[in-house]
Amino acid sequence: MPLLPVAELTDRARDIFRVVVDSYVANGSPVGSKTIAQLSGLSLSPASIRGVMQQLEEAGLIASPHTSAGRLPTDRGLRLFVDGMMQALEPSAQERAALEIGLGGSRVGGGGPVEEALAATTAALSGLSACAGLVMVPKRETKLRSIGFVPLSADQAMAVLVSEDGSVENRVIALPGGMTSSALVEAGNYMSATLGGLTLAEARLRVDRELADGRAALDGAARTLVERGLAVWSEDGARRPVLIVRGQGRLIDAAAAADLERVRDLLDDLDGKQEIAALLDSARAGDATRIFIGAENEMFALSGSSVIARPFRGAGGRVVGVVGVIGPTRLNYARVVPMVDFTAATLARLMG
Template identity: 80%
Template sequence: MNAMSPPVAELTDRARAIFRAVVDGYLASGAPVGSRTLALSGIALSPASIRGVLGELEALGLLASPHTSAGRVPTDLGLRLFVDGMMQASEPSADERAQIERRAGTGGPVEEALAATTAALSGLSACAGLVLVPKRELRLRSIGFVPLSATQAMAVLVAEDGSVENRVIGLPGGMLPAALVEAGNFMSATLHGLTLAEARARIERELAEGRAAIDGAARTLVEQGLAVWSEDGERRPILIVRGQGRLLDDAAADLDRVRELLDDLEGKQEIAQLLDLARAGDATRIFIGAENKLFALSGSSVIARPFRGPGGQVVGVVGVIGPTRLNYARVVPMVDFTAATLARLMG
């Protein structure tokens, strides 16, 4: 959205009070907030005076009337004003911090700990949790080939960090099981400790120089196996999404919008590009609704923060995605704490 919200200081005291009451009421209930509700909430003005102020706020583009009723909801512009100038953050509780730290301490490959931490963030925020990490330079421990049929085999890569990746590849006609064993033994012995890029360069060099002591069938398999993994590596960074189902938990959810959001999450490349915008700097980034064209239909918000590795460089971005009716004051500090926890994990 190109429009700029007015500074908070430009609003009168009573306009600020009414605007905050509308936002608080909407974020709590998801329903439009009317003048009668505001009058009963302690605003010391008559319903008529409140309606006048609501009209002024609507003219500024901060509130909208979604239906024919007198109730108002904050616009994306209004939510931006609230988040940037009026929100009072609420730090995560000791129990919430402990849950995030406990999941981050999960043993095994880094991706498992990242996924577990993202799941914890999803559960605590009632949103879908997101984490984006860059292309990982796998160092190989072993590679094997398991026959599936006369035309297919499963290539199994075990990395030095213990992670395992499987890919199904096609087999040339008439390839014998012995060729699968030969190819796996050759790759494991020759490529141990190398990254995929290093492994591919070495294999290409040895094959070109005729120093690879393998027959033609095994050679074809080796080349194909490395090509599959190298191509896959180019498609990273890795986006992990957890807790999409939580987007359906809210009884007041607009199901059409939720479906749009779930469709957005399926387009992982676009979500990854959005999160990549949060990599610059140290601050938490908040993308609200139509401010980003990706969420123009689903009316979603993303809260994201980068986290750094031992060298001080940004190594990933963690955040949440959900409807614009988020508890920003609670979720923003939770994302901040999760980013700090992941930075310690990567250290």
């Protein structure tokens, strides 16, 4: 069924539908005709309101969750509201200041790893929106400063990668047979001296060329370790985007406590970071904010969740990531959408 245009709703239907949505956003509970008569300020009897609600229900915009007389907006109804009726509420001066302060201490390129700025973004946005905050950089183009190997046992070592932004990551790798401590040092020295300032993809290409041309002065074990170490880092980086989630606890409020199964489903969705990352990645195209509501996305069919996401740009105007929030479908779209927009603009300044 195609979405009913807002223009086809009568003024009376729009007013009543707005009350249903506002009540749902405020408390998550179904609202009945008597309550609407009290809240709307319309000179209509409950019977007249019930007639309009029946029309809205037949259009698929509202529904009854059980046998009570109360109604809730459907995902379809929320989409109509967001696209055609919502009046955005710009962040207040206090909210903008809180967000700026939250991000200001972790300026990208100003002495802290990228992850610190991303984590600060998610935490600040979560606190202001009362949702879980999401920030994703789909592919980390890590530039290497140094790589070293620390022996753990006869057949294992820890590869320690230090990036130019100051971040440090460790991976345990298997050692080739006959590996000595001096070969570990040799491999680390070669990688740090040869690959500094390169991304992992660039480093692999250079090593492949130097090994193929015989220009890498490495013995057999050190050569194997260099190839194995770069393979581990490159495969891991390509497989996992940088995705940070903060504020999951904010998803459990008084209304959610009555629907713990839905909350568990939502938290399970957040654990599946690959799927969330794929959803955010779909928001990278263009400049507009994307809103995914409930069962419109198969991932949220059980949890009844919504995601608001917007891409942000870095140096040269290139899209470098996506920032957003995830919460129940009853989140306050009019307030949260502009907040996500402001966060994307703030993070773009930090990335620039």
